[in-house]
Structure formats: C-alpha cells, structure tokens
Amino acid sequence: MTNNNPYNLIPLKPTGRNETDTANTYSPEDMVQIYEQQFLTEVPEDKITEFLPFLKDFYDIDDYTLDVSAVIFEAIADSCIIYNHKVKVGRYQILEGLVKEEIEEDENYKEDEGSEDKQEQAYTLECKRTFFINDIEMPYRFNLFIHGDSYSTLTKRNSLLEKIYWFVSDGFEEHVLGNPEDTESLASINEQLVSLGIREMDLTTIHELVDYVEDSIIDDDMVETLNKILDDAE
Template sequence: MTDNNPYNFLPLQPTGRNETNTANTYHPEDMIKIYEQQFLIQVPEEKLTEFLPALKAFYDIDNNTLDVSAIIFDAIADAAIIYNHKVKVGGYQLLGRLVEESIEYDEDNNSEEGVEDKDIKAYTLECQRTFFINDVEIPYHFNLFIYGDGYSTLTKKDTVLEKMYWFVRGRFEEDLLDDSEDNDTLESINERLASLDIRTMDLTTTDEIISYVEDSIIDDAMIDELNKLLDAK
C-alpha cells in the first residue's frame, strides 16, 4: 500500500485511448478485474466517498468505461458479485447410484392431476456441487429426489455453505421438518467464513448467496447425465 495506490489496486497496462480520447481502454479481461475490484475491495466507511474517484484516477477511466466493464462481466464472466462477495459455480459429482423409491398414493385423490399415472417412478441420488466464494472452494452436498419431470433437493448440514442454507431456510419457514434450533447462527457462520478468509456476511448477503446457490445447483450438463442414468433404468 502506497500513497499513490492506497487501496492496493491491481496495476494493469492500458491498450490506449478510446475513440473519443476521454479514457484509456483495456482488454475485456482487465476490465472485468477493474469491475471486480470496484466491488470486492474492502474500504473503510470513512473512505467510501474517496474510493471510486481514486479507482477511476488510478486507471484513468470514466463512468462509461465502468459501465461497459459491468456489461462485459455480465456477458462472459462465470461468477456473480453479491454484496462484495464473488460467487462462482464449480463442477458437480453424482455420488453413488440412483435408488428407486416407493411412492404412496392417496386413493381418495386419484383423480387429481399428477397422481393418476401410477407408473411414474421416483428416485433419489446423492450429489455434490462445488461453489467458490471469493475463490475459496466450498462443497455443497445434497440428496436429489426425482419424480417424473420434477425434482427437489435436501441439503446436508456439514459445510459452511450448507449451514448457510439451513440458516436462511430456518428464517423463512417456521414448520421445518428438522429442528431449526439446531441451525447455526449468523455469528457462528461468520466464524466459519473467517476461518476460510472470507469476509463476514449480513442477513441480506446470506439470503442472496443461497438464492444464487439454489438457482445454480442443477445445470444442463448435470441434467443430461441424469437423463442417461434414468434412461438406463
């Protein structure tokens, strides 16, 4: 940290000036780095008003360049920035084998849509998806329940990301099947995050990250592999 670079910005080499000669241009990957720094660098509250002007001055860029970098990030980056945390989806593993489950039908409701076809089979499968928070790899284990064209997941409670899931779910669902009193607190979760050198999170951040995880837990490649397993049954 120096007086010329008080926020430890990453030095990057610009490629020149843009067509209006108002700001340096950068390679797309460098613009992404600048955009990430804008949201990932920890800045003391009393320095917030000075931070953005310092970033623009260090790279000799204008607001339009920052806007463009945001568009590039959204278009090609494989990560999302959620309240000062970069979250990235990693690979997946299908653990074990498909286990066929027996389904009990309510004879009084046979006429309802979705239950008249008793030939539909149900399966469970142990799975794992890897996520990265600020480049720290965190596994996310879950049991996948497949019924017809639908599915649901039940997450374990071992890794910090799994504990975050149950903490968020426990805050919004009063009738949990498991005892929500056994869930970790935000303080204990942040202690686990700190041990991984991941900065603390507030309630909004945990909610948004878990929403991102749930939206990303199943992808097209995983669905293709699951369909191959189901077709082989």
C-alpha cells in the same frame, strides 16, 4: 506501489472503445478485477475523495461506465459478485447410484379409464456440487428426487454452506427464538466463515448466497448426465 500508482491497482489491457468512444472497454474478467479494486482496496479515510477519480483516470473509465458497472457484474455468471463476496460454481459429483422410490399411485389417475400408461417412476440420487467463495472450496451435498420431468433437492446439514442454506430455509425468527445450542446463528456462521478466511456476511448477503446456490446446483452438463443415468435405468 509507486507515486504513479499509490493504490497498487493492476494494469489491465482494454479491448477497445465503446460506442461513444469516451471510455475503454474491458473483458468481463477484467471488469471484475476493476470492480473488486474499487470496493476492496484499502484506502485511508483522508484519501477516499481522491481514490475514485484516480481509479477512473487509471483505467480511462468515464462516469457513466462506472455507474452502470454493477449491472454488468451481476450478469457475469461464472464470476458472480455478491456484496463483495466472489462466488463461483465448481464441479458436481454423483456420490451414489440411482435408487428407485415407491410412489403411492394417485387415486384420480387410477380412476382415469382412458389412461393406459404406467405412472412415472421416481428416483433419488445422492449428489454434491462444489462452490467457491473467494476461492475457498465449499462442498454442498444434496439428495436429488426425480419424478418424471420434475425434481427437488434436500440438502444435508453438515458443511458450512449446507448450514447456511438451512439457516435461511428455517427462517431467521426460528433461530432467534429457538434453542441457540440446536441451531446456527448469524454470529456462529460468521465465526466459521472468518475461520476459513472469508469476510463476514450480513443477512442480505446470506440470502443472496443461498439464492445463487439454489439456482446453480443443477446445470446443463449435470442434466445431460442425469438423463443418461435415467435412460439406462429404464
């Protein structure tokens, strides 16, 4: 920290100029770092009005670029910023082998005399996807149910991330009105987050986190692996 850099900002190398030639442009990874410093750098209250102009000047960023930056950061899938919590998707694991499930045949299907194909087989598969919140590893185990071209997931209730999912899925009112000894509360979730070195989350952040997890547990690489497993089973 120096007089020229009193907020200890990280020098980054811009990739060039934007179309109007009014500000430097940065790689997505660099923009994330700039964004984090904008919101996470501890600034004394009497210096707040000075910080933002200094940040803009330090990185040679114009007002317009900084104003639209939130849209840019939201589009960075592998470095997602959710209300100051950096969430990343990690590896997946197939924990147990494919299990065939007995599905009761649809009566309408049986009565369809023109149909000669067999009803599609259903399978379940135990899986785990690892997530990171501020670089803290968070496991997320789930049972994958596959039936034809569709699938659904049923999440465990053991890890903190799984508990967060059920806190949102079960509904906030149920946690308020139910037995607090049997359910997780926002306070107990935040207590566990803080114990891991992760900042507390409000309800909006919790819901954003669960939406992100649900959108990310199955990716193209995992689908390719699952298709191979299904092909071998058939």
